Amino acid sequence: MSAATTSQHKGSVNYLNCDYSLKSWLTTLDHKRIGLLYLIAILIFFLIGGSMALMIRYELLTPEGDFLMSDTYNKTFTMHGVALIFFFLIPSIPAVLGNFLLPLMLGAKDVAFPRLNLLSWYVFMAGATLGTIALVAGGVDTGWTFYTPLSSTFAHGAVVLAVSAAFVAGFSSIMTGVNFIVTIHMMRAPGLTWSRLPLFVWAHYATSLIQVLGTPVIAITLFLVGVERAIGIGIFDPKLGGDPVLFQHLFWFYSHPAVYIMILPGMGVISEVIACFARRRIFGYDFVAYSSLAIAVLGFFVWGHHMFVSGQSMYAGMVFSVITFLVAIPSAVKIFNWTATLYKGSIHLTAPMLFALSFMGLFTIGGLTGLFLASMAVDIHLHDTYFVVAHFHYVMVGGQIIAFLAGLHFWWPKMTGRMYPEGLGKLSALVTFIGFNLTFMPQFILGYMGMPRRYHSYPEEWQVLHVLSSAGASVLAAGFLLTIGYLIWSLWYGEKASANPWGAKGLEWQVPSPPPTENFEGKPIVKEEAYHYSPELHEEEKEYEHV
């Protein structure tokens, strides 16, 4: 991989300007365009889910219910969860950055099945439409977890529509997973062996395995909820001869691994960003690569840790508890290895790097607080409290969304051909870090005090902590809005980006920004390992304007 600045075609035809018609976008088979289609779709759901979060935090400013009460509040947090989990977090990095980057990183023209890729977007949009109809048709008040028999028999919202939405969206996830697995196996450029793959690719490989193996289970489960609700076949409701706890087993069999669907791609992004801005090969590449697979495999055997107080056998609980402690180890390994990557590096604190460092801090706290919940005796107290809410958001927002932002900034020049404003990028990294901690740190304390989740009113003595959390939420929201604002601004007014503004390694930086539709002229040949950076040489060169 030689320095990339040579292949810069200013004003030439690229995947964005080759055809401006709406039809060309809606019928595109180009993985890069499909990635952008996903980006627009999930941004809408981010804004919907995010504004619901703000409404929740606004209600919780006072101990009494006064802004959103009972059913309205319940519907708000349900749609907050459904929108952000099924229609934002799960597709975020794989469907946007993964779609855009995997073929580029592999030196391929496209993914293995371009038509399937476009179909996956349409299926996703069909699910998203169902979800939106469910929201408009009166909403759902079951929580995103759809626990039975509340969801299947008692709730009075548009439950069937909502589970159908998640059901349909699941197929899009499966299609993307299959596509990525085949692409990674079959489409690698000559010389790009498994041990030379960027860790972003490894992370997506592990993610795809979970998507393909886990998603069918949630599809079946949600289908059964719909069947019980619509035609009264007894599966989960004891009154109809069913078992309510069975639902929890089936639900978490997918939904715990789904947490890794959400976080593993984020870890892939962090590896790329840290390697680039430390000018170092990731320390212990093998450990980091295999830890993704370890997480994917172990992640399938921990679902029962959501059920320590569900009436599940005590001995089953012990097995789930110990495996949960084990799954923490590969995550810890990644954090240690990223830290060690900084050693003897040449570190540039660009906005993506600040987001990546922010991720490391927040994910460390998110991961370690998971051990509180893995500890059975402590979980009896913490289960279904704000401690769980805080832990989950540290991993999902502090981990995944911050990683998504790191990746979005890092590859923004490649995707759009424009630079985002660097100063505002750094400011955004700082504001989101502060706002995030202020929002969710008090929730750990609230949880240990015993504040149950999904309450719109609470005892007076907890108001100070809730006010702190709500204040943090508005700072966090300001940070996100700032980011969305300047990113959109940069589409028109941002400085034109060169092919490789960061001086990064990796095949995607050898093509122009934005890349031409066919990605590479000819077939690239890979002759060296991933992250072939050299910090001591880099210190002397200074050839890239943006680092």
Add this chain to the structure above:
Amino acid sequence: MNGIPFFPEQASKAAHEVDLIYYLLTALTIFFSLAVFAGVLYFVIKYRAGSKVDRHHPPSHNMKLELAWSVIPLFMSLAVFGWSAKLFVEMQKPIPSRDALEVIVIGKQWMWHLQHPTGQRENNTLHIPVGRPVKLTMISQDVLHSFYIPAFRIKMDVIPGRYTTMWFEATKTGTYHLFCAEFCGTKHAEMIGSVVVLTPEEYEQWLKDNQWGMQSQQRIETMAEQGAKLFTRLGCNGCHAPGSEGGPPLAGMYGTQRALTDGRFVTADDNYIRDSILEPQKMVLSGYEDKFMPTSPGIEEQQILQLIAYIRSLKEMPAAAAPINRNEAEG
């Protein structure tokens, strides 16, 4: 920092040790977070671009170091797991005590209904004596609920169709929060109440104050007495009365192993009796294949619990009244 509370009160036997594990985990979290933070900060400053430091031969990996930071946290994790699992088992296991207070809990959208063995009922408030083990036998009439007392560090889901149990022993008098922790629909946030821990004398007094029926001047009946009446009213005594040949005798059978026609052995516990009342054909006792037991349509959860209380009380009846119990002979 008067306005910001950090820890709930420790008011049960288990609370102290749960908190110890919590402190340990908090210390570990702070230690590792600070270690990562300090490491990142140190490297970022020392190796910032442009600084004149030695960058030659950056290590690509270091097997010993990487194994060390995999294996050491692994053992630390396993140690915490072991301690926590041990405490969990202790908290779940019945507290060995003859004078445990057994209260029943029925959860429904959106209230808690409780009944003391001596017959006193309460809604959304639970009065208990300090220093005496309490066992809650809980069931839901509709959706999932979860009985949660933060000051005791305990919580257990309350499920429709099956009893779950919970043990604790309060160590401090006072009034504590009671929450429903499992989302249960519209008024989930209002399914709250309090647990009032009294001294043993106060508790006796409370029982006395509440021993009169609502309207009548009659003393309320204990759960077992109520169950006995039901037993007759529903016609159970036709076959299950001492000496009757129709159905298996019930005296002394609680807690024994029962041999079923399909070859299984089950313990005659609360769930077994409940299932046998609601679905008599589900677990047929060996030797009763040709007998038919009718169900009692419309029977309420509360009534089933009263019948169970009655059947359990039969254990203490004089043995002469009961015929030889073949199952006890087996077990």
